[in-house]
Amino acid sequence: MYFWHTGILTYDIEKTLDILCELPGTDRDKWTIFEVDFPDEEMVTGDGGRLRVAIGRIGGTGGVVYELLQPMDDKSYHAKKLKERGPGVHHGAYVCEEGQKETVAALLERGGKIVWECMHGDERCCYVECNGTVMEIINVCPFMPE
Numbered sequence: 001m002y003f004w005h006t007g008i009l010t011y012d013i014e015k016t017l018d019i020l021c022e023l024p025g026t027d028r029d030k031w032t033i034f035e036v037d038f039p040d041e042e043m044v045t046g047d048g049g050r051l052r053v054a055i056g057r058i059g060g061t062g063g064v065v066y067e068l069l070q071p072m073d074d075k076s077y078h079a080k081k082l083k084e085r086g087p088g089v090h091h092g093a094y095v096c097e098e099g100q101k102e103t104v105a106a107l108l109e110r111g112g113k114i115v116w117e118c119m120h121g122d123e124r125c126c127y128v129e130c131n132g133t134v135m136e137i138i139n140v141c142p143f144m145p146e
Contacts, residue, residue, distance in 0.1 A: 001094050001095065001096040001099070001103060002094065002095055003092065003093070003094055004065060004093040004094060004095045004138070004141055004144075005055065005064075005065040005066055005067045005092075005093045006064065006065070006066050006067070006089060006091075006092055006093070007066075007067045007069055007089070007090045007091040007092070007093060007134075007136060008066060008067065008068050008069065008087070008088065008089055008090060009069050009070075009071075009078060009081060009082045009085070009087055009088065009090045010068050010069065010070050010082075010087045011070065011082065011087055012070065013033065013052055013053075013054045013068050013070045016054075016068050016087075017031060017054060017068070020058060020066070023058055023059065024059070025058075025059045025060035025063060026056075026057070026058050026059060026060065026063070027060065028056075030056055030057065030145060030146050031054050031055065031056030031145070032054065032055050032056065032143070032145060033052070033053070033054045034052075034053055035050060035051065035052050035053070035072065036050070036051050036053055036120075037049075037050050038050070038051070038076070038118050038120060042118045042119050042120050043117070043118050044117040044118060044119060044126075045114050045115070045116060045117040045126075046077040046115060046116035046117065046118075046127075047075055047076050047077050047080070048076060048077075048118065049071060049072070049073045049075055049076025049077070049078065049079060050071075050072040050073050050076070051069055051070065051071060051072060051076070051078060052069075052070040052072055053067060053068065053069055053070075054067070054068040055067050055068075055143075055145050056145050057145050057146070061146060065144070065145060067093065069090065077115070077116045077127075078090075090134060091127060091134040091135060091136045092133075092134075092135055092136070093135075093136035093137075093138060094135060094136065094137055094138070095138055095139075095140065095141040096137050096138070096139060097139060097140065097141075100124060100126075100137055100138075100139045103137055104126050104128060104137055107128045107130055107135065107137075108128070110130065111130060111131065112128040112129060112130040112135075113128065113129050113130075114126060114127070114128055115127050115128070115129045115134065122139075122140060123138060123139065123140055123142065124138070124139045125137075125138045125139075126138070
């Protein structure tokens, strides 16, 4: 298991990127921006929906990876969390290529609760909330930004 990124909920990816890319060593051209659908049939727990996502590094090569999440609807888990808590840090993401089920089970044994889970292609993504902190446990790393 290894740390992949910090997930941030935002109302506007472009405005958030404008701010982040003012930091030294942060190159906007190296951020990947895309949209992804989480249809109801892929959902195990929580509400699906559509997200606009940006993934990149703060501080250039070797810097910290951030994932910006902008809900594109008002019914999804992410939209509800953004409305409830406002913009800011949402989760820390960990890639667990082996033993994902055991990792999630260990978090649940310690009082965690699955708040969002989906099967998206080969990816199995699970948000577990433990004592107010959300951890994303994913079985594959889709890509690592430069």
